[in-house]
Amino acid sequence: MTGESITLAELERDALTEIVNIGVSRAASNLRKMIGDQVFLSVPSIEVVSQRRAARLISEREVSELIAVRQDFNGAFEGRALLIFPETNSLELVRAVTGNELSPQEIIDIETEALAETGNVILNSCLATMANMLKRSLTMSIPEVVRGTGASLFEVEGHGGGEGLVLFLYIDFAVRTRDIRGYIAMIMDLPSLTTLKELLGDFIARVVGDDG
């Protein structure tokens, strides 16, 4: 399976990387505010792959169970954004965002809800920044916490068995002092990718100007 049916021109890919970078940087700065420790980010990877391949890209690196906060977005383009990390990191992240003030039992009680809210802040700030830069509005769903493997997180239930092409964006993040690491991933289907290409074209025209 290749991504031949649609490709991004070099400048479009640069523009998308830039927009994602700015979105994720804002998300990281919010995560930093929530946990009070520096958050390290990788350069975003952007690929058009099958859903199956997207699942493999994560599961090749993560053997343990994963936990993800998932938020769907729709509007001019639609898709799904995920904040993913190894399940073993989950309580440490909750401890970090609750500022070490809760008892171990309270942390367990609040776990799912705290993860949903953390995901909400991270994913919303990233998506909203992208929407503002592309000058289109997006509607975001209520965050959901899901547990599973790379495969189960990326497969759309009952649709095409994971063969559908998706635009797969992912960025590693890590909080070194806390042993927290994970990924921010975004998947969009091909009709959305076509719209996104047009919006990237408009964005490039605005940035470069008429005589660029």
Add this chain to the structure above:
Amino acid sequence: MSVTVMIVDDSKLARIVASKAVAELQPEWTKVEAGSAAEALELVAAQQVDVALIDFNMREKDGLELAAELRVMRPEMPFAIITANIQDEIVKRAREIGAGFVPKPVTADGLEAFLSGAALSLRSQRA
């Protein structure tokens, strides 16, 4: 001056965070919490609420819908929409109903301008 601030968010974590930021800036204010728009409306009907901080992204009824209803019930009440969804449209819709806008995660720095504005407006209403 006794002031009660209502924090509306379906996330307990978010209420804890907002509550800490309020306590830092206005330690004397009383804080009440609501986990949904419906709970918020009940609180406002049942007791004194002077200022409200309202999460945007909630199930059933979102924060902007709640804010629009509160604006009708309590035209003078200062309130702010809190959200990480900082899209221009959301900010604009908040402004249109006369609500402040505070980005999530809520920090004392981010909340300060809204709370001092609210304190000022309450003082002038009660003067």
